[in-house]
Amino acid sequence: MSVAPALQANATLERYRTLFEERFTSGPLLEARRDALDAFLKRGFPTQRDEQWKYTSLRRLEARTFVLGEAAPVSLEPARRPWITHGGGFRLVFVNGHWAPALSSPMAQPPGVTLVTLGEWVKHEPDAVLEYLAQASHRSASALEQLNAAFFEDGLVIRLSPNARVDDPIHVVHVWTSTTRPAMAHPRVLVRAGHHSSCTLIEQYVCCGEPESFTNVVAILDLEEGAQVQHYRLQQESPKAFHIGHIDVCVRRDARYGIHDFSLGATLSRLNIRVRLQEPGAHTDLHGLLPPSGTQHLDTHTLIEHIAPHTTSTENYRGIADGRGRGVFNGKVLVHPGAQKTDAHQSSRNLLLSPTAEFNAKPELEIYADDVKCSHGATIGQLDATALFYLRSRGISEADARVLLIHAFAHAVLASVETPAVREHLEALLAARFGSTQVTS
Amino acid sequence: MLRIDNLHVRAGEKEILTGVTLHVAPGEVHAIMGPNGSGKSTLVQVLAGREGYEVTAGSVTYQGRDLLALAPEERAREGVFLAFQYPVEIPGVNNAYLLKAALNAIRKHRGEPEVDAFEFLALVREKMKLMQMDESFLSRGVNEGFSGGEKKRNEILQMAVLEPTLALLDETDSGLDIDALRVVANGVNSLRRPDRAIVMVTHYQRLLDYIEPDKVHVLAGGRIAKTGDKSLALELEKRGYDWIKQEAA
Incomplete structure (x- = not known):
């Protein structure tokens, strides 16, 4: 009897193998995909025994069977579309994980920018993709990132030339339409910002209706010397959706990366943000709002690594938990040996609006240098009675x-x-x- | 206008007011003085509807109505205004928004049309001039980063805009330098009218040099121990409170 749960778990995972064999039968990426799949299957979904997943259980996600998302038309008239439809700059829309040119801005490239969909990139430059995947696998080695590496099909590649300043935002929309069966997608967003370039990236996850979906997205950003990227991330998935996101950022000398994480939707959401301040003068600021309500579970884990001296970070997260909602914020700051003059400030403030709401906020500081300025504060409370x-x-x-x-x-x-x-x-x-x-x- | 009779109030297990009786007629200004912990602030907070206090006996009638039966916002709309001893900072809600929302809530209750943006701005500008406040205050968060003196001025500005019938001032003079005190007192005096009453709690006689009260009460041991005119305040300044406590005992 005691082996039954393990067998069951394996059967769940085997469904991913079956799905994989049906979808991917040839092509230059097949081997790399299969390696990633094997790595995922070997480890399986993380469990709550893993310290990083202590407050978030993926059992509901694991128990579900998903098919791979298929392209579909979006019938909503423009005014009723759930994404930002004005002032959005260059818009690229992906429906159920697949690029939808009809909904996207014409691929006229703004000066200094190369925008390519991942699907096109794989088609035309498979060797470059392979090389990139080999590099990426060192950076993103978690089981769920491996799952993405096995199944990714589309997404966006953004390259900014040195000194390119892009004023209009680049707007990436991932939309789920109502699907007959629960469906999943594993998109990627890749940004390489050349030295002293700048851009604003808006990443938006939305839905039409209330589809049962599973998004497992990987975003990898590289900021060369002096580059500046403002990254807005609006997660507004369906109340029946599972959303897992991974953001991995490398910030070089004097570059600045800002992320604004609005995790609003999905029944279960987990976002991992990892920022490496790789060279002196690198700066990042992280802003986030987690408002779980109903029975939502919203979790953001951040990791800021101060690797080089004279690097700075600020972090400001707020949670507003209502109903039986549950929020999790874990903010880790890791100061590597030799990263002197690090300046890191973190604040996490959380509001409970109902007696059944819950918030777990945990700052973590790990410091291996002695001349640093680090502070953190976490509060959990109710609305101020005096106010x-x-x-x-x-x-x-x-x-x-x-x-x-x-x-x-x-x-x-x-x-x-x-x-x-x-x-x-x-x-x-x-x-x-x-x-x-x-x-x- | 305001009739407080035999008011008993407790907070938790502690009895704070033990039978306060105080009658205020329209047009009057009453000062309430007394030693620390005598219940002065409790009295005005209970009148404004602060939660956390239990009225165990007595009654409060305001313009013929049972004041204690009303929610704080209903009292405000009926013309009761409390200038806080410690005005609250509310970052994210700007001063102009709060003022306009408050003014329109009260006007709506009176059956008057709501003010539009132009009327509002004209009104507030005039009152800000009176309070010698810079217009940039309007776009800042409510009391956010204000100095102690600025917060007190902002309270009187709100009062000037909302034009209450019964104004309760809770130690509005504390923490003010002499210039700020003069400005605040000017603001209060400009609001004196035959149909408006003012009850002010203060520690110091000096406020009464600027705002002349009709009556001065000493609150001690949870009740009004002595009532007089402004000469009582001068006597308190000289002799302290002990003689009143002894007299009352």
Whole structure:
């Protein structure tokens, strides 16, 4: 009897092998894919025995059977499409994991930028892809990243030439349509920002209807000397969706990487962000908002590695848990030996709106250098009773006062959003989520 | 306008007010003084509807209505205003938003049309001039990063915009330098009207040099131990509170 669960688990994993054999039968990447698949099957899905997954169980995900997503039309008229439709710059839309040219901006390349879909890249430069995969496998070695490496089909490759300054945002949309069977996709987003180049990347995960989907995306970004990338990530998947994301960033000398993580959707979401500050002067700032409600489980794990001296990081995460929602934030800062003059600040503040909501916030500092400035703070609490009374004593109803205070709390993260179209979109999403006040202002 | 009769209030196990009786007529200014911990702040907070206090006996009638039965926001809309001793910082909600929302909530309750952006700005500019406040305050978060004096000025600005019928000032003078005190007192004085009453809690006689009260009460041991005119405040300044406690005992 005791072997039954193990057998069952193997049977689950074997489904991935069957799916793989059906989909991938030839081509230059087959061997690399198979190696990745074997690595995944050997390790399986992470379990809660793994310290990194202590608060997040993937058993529900593991128990489900997914087919690979297929291209499909999006019938919604433009005004009702769930993604940012104005001021988005260069837009590339992927439907169920596949590039949808009809929904995307014409592939006219902005000066200094090369945008290629991963599908096209594999078709035309398989050797370059293989070389890239070999490099990437050193960086992204977790079981779920291996699963992505086995199954990835499409995605986006962005290359910025040295000194290229791209003012309009590059907007990548991943949309799920209603599928008859639960479906999965393993897209990739690759960014190579040449020295002193800059761009804004908007990554958006949305859905039409409430599909049962599984997204397992890997994003790899390389910022050369002096490059600047602002990365907005809006995860608005279906309430029946599983979303796993991996972001791996390498920041070179005097380059700056900023990420704004809005993990709003999915029944279960897990985002791993790893930023390596590789050379002196490298800087990163991480902003995040995790608002689990209903029975949602939203988890972001961040790892900032200060590898070189004179590197700086700031991190500001906020959680707002309602209903029976559960949030997890784990922020690790690792200061390598010799990374003197590191300056790292982290703040995680979390709000519980209901007695059944839960938040696990954990800062982790690991420091192997002695001349550094590191600080962290994590708080978990309820709406401030004094502030509520203050607003009510000015004639504002209790319900409106609550809404005002919740928005004010989220504002600390929203304020980091500089692209107006993204900010307006988020404001509308948060108003729909937390309600808007009845007062006229 | 305000009738407090035999008010008993406790917070948890602790009895704080033990039978306060105080009647305030329209147009009057009352000062409430008293030693630390005598229940001055509790009294005005209970009047404004702060939670966490239990009224165990007595009554409070405001314009003929049972004040204690109303929620804090209903009291505000009926014209009660509390200037906080420690105004709360609320980053993310800007001052102009709060002021306009509050003003419109009150106007709506009175059956008056809501003010539009132009009317509002004109009104606030005028009042800000009175309070010698810079217009940049409007776009900042509520009390965010304000100095102690700026926070107190902002309270009186709100009061000037909302034009309450009953204004409760909780140690509005504490932490103010002499110039700021003069500005705040000016603001309060400009609001004195025959149909408006003001109850101010203070530690110091000096506020009363600027805002002349009709009556001065000493709150000691949870009740009004002595009532007089402004000469009582001068006497307190000289003799302290002990003689009143002894007299009351």
